[in-house]
Amino acid sequence: MDFHIEDVDDLCVGASFLGAGGGGDPYIGGLMVKKVLKKGHRIEIVDPDTLDDGGLIIPTAMMGAPTVLLEKLPSGDEPIRALRAVEAQLGRKADATMPTEVGGINSTIPLYVGARLGIPVIDADGQGRAFPELQMETFAINGVRGTPLGLSDEKGDVATILTEDNHRMEWLARGLTIRMGGTAYFANYPMTGKQVKSTAIKHTLTLARRIGCIIRRSAQDKRNPFEELEAFLPTTSYSVARRIFEGKVVDVDRKTDRGFTLGEVVIREDKKMGEKCCVIFQNENLIARHGEETLALVPDIITIMDAETALPITNETLRYGQRVVVMAVGVPDIMRTESALLQFGPSAFGIEEQFSPLR
């Protein structure tokens, strides 16, 4: 299946929605993809179920603080160099690339890489949303080694990391990313087709594009986009979608620290003036609280959207006075297992609350 230039904006909106406030604004990645398509390159999207078991798939992505991404634009060669570094370690060329996360800019980077290199892009990812750290992957939960990892920056510098421990991979690559100026581009989790089939969350590029399409068409057709999403998502592997709060942004506390965008946003309800919802984030939204009550909790997706347009608002663009709807989405079962929660459940972020799936 070919990915066309008309699909880019829908994908970017859907990827922002699945980005849970983080993931890096896909707008920049979208521009990169449009540019390469206009040059005549082709992007082929491949269903993971049709993969050759023995093929080599090398995912590609961006890492760092989304706040920095807005100011330090990529040249475009970074993820290519990162992928080449992994190929050099393996002594073998990639047959395809794919997203490590479908949320945010990382839904678009593999499309750009696929177009540039003339290799297909697998319609699947390892997070089903966006998460801030590299070990937070369904690939990792299911025993895939994260390295060799290749990392590159806009200056042309390239690093390779080899470790048996996916947490160490994150720790070392994050240190390099900070020294590279706060963002970098990487390739990791090289996998066989067989491994992709058994460890990835499938058809998530298609899902992101459809979410974007629903939001766009709802606006055109004067339908309620939130109702449309609440009806659509339960027909996918994402169990439930539900509005959990509505109101006005009255406080945003945000800093760039340890290579992440950290902070919290407070939203006040319009009608009952005393009612507030507080959303805490590490790049991505982690927990939404209403007084003592937990409204939604990672790994379920918490996304803040413009109340009028239903366009998702990433955390680096949150502003005082925005009227917003907070929507939560229950993630697929593969992301709610005990081992999955160890990797990217509340405790992985230092949150004391036990995970309770959104209903």
Add this chain to the structure above:
Amino acid sequence: MDFHIEDVDDLCVGASFLGAGGGGDPYIGGLMVKKVLKKGHRIEIVDPDTLDDGGLIIPTAMMGAPTVLLEKLPSGDEPIRALRAVEAQLGRKADATMPTEVGGINSTIPLYVGARLGIPVIDADGQGRAFPELQMETFAINGVRGTPLGLSDEKGDVATILTEDNHRMEWLARGLTIRMGGTAYFANYPMTGKQVKSTAIKHTLTLARRIGCIIRRSAQDKRNPFEELEAFLPTTSYSVARRIFEGKVVDVDRKTDRGFTLGEVVIREDKKMGEKCCVIFQNENLIARHGEETLALVPDIITIMDAETALPITNETLRYGQRVVVMAVGVPDIMRTESALLQFGPSAFGIEEQFSPLR
């Protein structure tokens, strides 16, 4: 020429002297070398002037804060893995290894690597002393590219860095070293024999061993070791050696920061109680001041030695009350050129004073 177990202690004392207070205590490296010699391995030291022009030489070394080295002991495999990572990038095996710096522990690491791998060690280095940063090499001044750099820690993790810019190499490798726990082992500046001949400071392993020998024999023969050193060093490429201050350590301010051991030591003269000498260090001693007067300045070597035994005292073992002699040594001409001073003269350390060679 073979390097014997009887030579280890002399080398370590001489390397401490040339370490200018830093370089990492060679004691630990000395133990590693003794252990590998006792196992029956052989260490062959080769004169750089006899090198085959086309041979591949890969230097090996340790980097990080000397304070951390004392608490985080190497397993021994780290520099081997680092060298293998560089070989893998080049697609070629090393014909020999050599020190990047003769001062401190890095005089011993290549001996250990040479013994383990059965390859010779070149009697030369790129600093003629110790410096805290990786771009501060006569190799770099003369156009040798520092990368591929291989880096490894005691956990077995391995990183590779590729960049055209030796300052970026330092910046990125330092970031990884901090994340690896404060110390790591590396291989970099892969060179041909021809490049070694034209860029290295020659015969410095021999020099270090002879300095250690002079200090040891002076104690045995009840001669003045400082006078002996002042007589010996001008017969080498090191132009002058001179005692610049004597007294008691009355203050040590030391912290581990940005991956370095930073601080200053104040020494008070015994007879004129008001007279004080202040030595500032970043791993290595950078400047010795006596009131407004500069007594000695980097790249010339400033070493603090025990007043009784003449054993050099590294900055991580400086203590209140030690009676010491501060000795300064003028470095070889190759280290005092304009381009050399740009790389490791006072301004490279943020020191305002102009370099004025020790006389």
